[in-house]
Amino acid sequence: MNPNAIKLSVLASVCALSACSSVSVTTDYDHAASFNHYKTYAVEPAIHGRILSHTSDAALREELRTQLGKRGITETASEKADIVIVPHAFGEHKVSVQEYTDWGYGYHGTWPYQYGHYNMWAGAPQTYVDVNHYTEGTLILDVVDLHRKTLVFRGVGTAVVGGPEDNGGKIREAVEKMVETLPAPVAH
Numbered sequence: 001m002n003p004n005a006i007k008l009s010v011l012a013s014v015c016a017l018s019a020c021s022s023v024s025v026t027t028d029y030d031h032a033a034s035f036n037h038y039k040t041y042a043v044e045p046a047i048h049g050r051i052l053s054h055t056s057d058a059a060l061r062e063e064l065r066t067q068l069g070k071r072g073i074t075e076t077a078s079e080k081a082d083i084v085i086v087p088h089a090f091g092e093h094k095v096s097v098q099e100y101t102d103w104g105y106g107y108h109g110t111w112p113y114q115y116g117h118y119n120m121w122a123g124a125p126q127t128y129v130d131v132n133h134y135t136e137g138t139l140i141l142d143v144v145d146l147h148r149k150t151l152v153f154r155g156v157g158t159a160v161v162g163g164p165e166d167n168g169g170k171i172r173e174a175v176e177k178m179v180e181t182l183p184a185p186v187a188h
Contacts, residue, residue, distance in 0.1 A: 040075070043060075055165075110139060134161070
C-alpha cells in the first residue's frame, strides 16, 4: 500500500475517534489558588439540586478516585479534607428540528432519473422535517477549598442523557476531562 495512503488512513482514523466524544466539557479555576496544597478531598451532596442516581453517583466517585489518585489527591472524611467536591446534576428537555429538502434527483439535469423508473405524484412533499426530543444532562463539579472557604475550580460537562450504563460512561468521560484541566502542582 502507498505510504501516503497509510498516513491518510491513520489520520482519518484519529480524526474519527476524536470526533466520537459524546461529552462537552468546559472548566475554569481561581488562578490565585495554590493547587500544590491539595492532598485530600471529600465528595459532598449539593444543598439544592438533583441527586444523581445510585449508578451515576458510583461512576462519579469511582472516576474521581481514579483521576485524582493519579494526581496524588486521596479521598478522606469531610472534616479532614483540603477540598470538597460538590456535584450538581441537571436535565433539560430539548427539541432538535432538522429540515431536509428533496431536490428531485433530476432538476437541472444533474441525475439521469428522478425516482428510479417512477416519478413523484403531483403535490408530493419536497421538504421533510425531522423532530427529535431528547434530554441534555449537565454535570457541574464545584471544588471548594475548605481552609479558604472559596470555590477554586468549576467543571461543567454536558451530554445527551441515555440509559444507566451509557450515563455512567459519560460521567466518567466528563470527570476525566475536568480533572485533566486542574492546574498541575508546582514542584518545589
